[in-house]
Amino acid sequence: MTKKVSIKLENEQKLINDQELQQFKNHYQGDFYLKNQKLYLSYQDDAEGIDGAQTILKIDPSQERVLLLRQDPAAMKQDFSSGSKKPGYFKTAYGEIKLAVKTKSLVMELEAESGLIEIDYQVYLGGELNAEHRLKINYKVVN
Known part of the structure; x- marks a missing residue:
């Protein structure tokens, strides 16, 4: 059964190579559902340059893993698994960029009507460390 959710992404x-910390905060309305013992969050991403791309977060608590998949026009795959470095990609108008994501920590507090996911990770481009990230996802079922 699909439920409507409010999603807050930070x-x-x-x-x-930059000392400045960049912060992004977005709010979305989306869907939440359970399939094959995994939780799914789905929403249209309206961030600049993404033009409403469908984004899906596949949350697997038993494997302590979160998979982020975004469709065109700004397709992306990031695979977060605590302590692991996983391949991914980001597609641009100029082609696909291969990347790797190393998850330093992954914390999930999941309940029936709400949840919090916090991911500290590093992004590698061409084998070199490019950026440090802290992603926080809050979701809550709305009636």
Whole structure:
């Protein structure tokens, strides 16, 4: 059964060659559902340059893993698994950029009507550390 949710995303990003910390906060309305023992959050991402791309978060509490998939026009895959470095990609108008995500910590507080996911991770481009991120996802079922 699909439920409507309010989703709050907060992302702190620090590029390795830049001392400035960038912060992004976004709010979305989306869907929440359970399928094959995994939780799913789905929403239209309206951040600049993304043009309403469908984004899905696949949350697997038993494997302590979160998979972020975004469709075109700004397709992206990031695979978060605590202590692991996983391949991913980001597609731009100029082509696909291969990346890797190393998850330093992944904390999930999941309940029937709400949840909090916090991910500290590093992004590698061309094998080199590019940025440090802290992603915080809050969701709550709305009636």
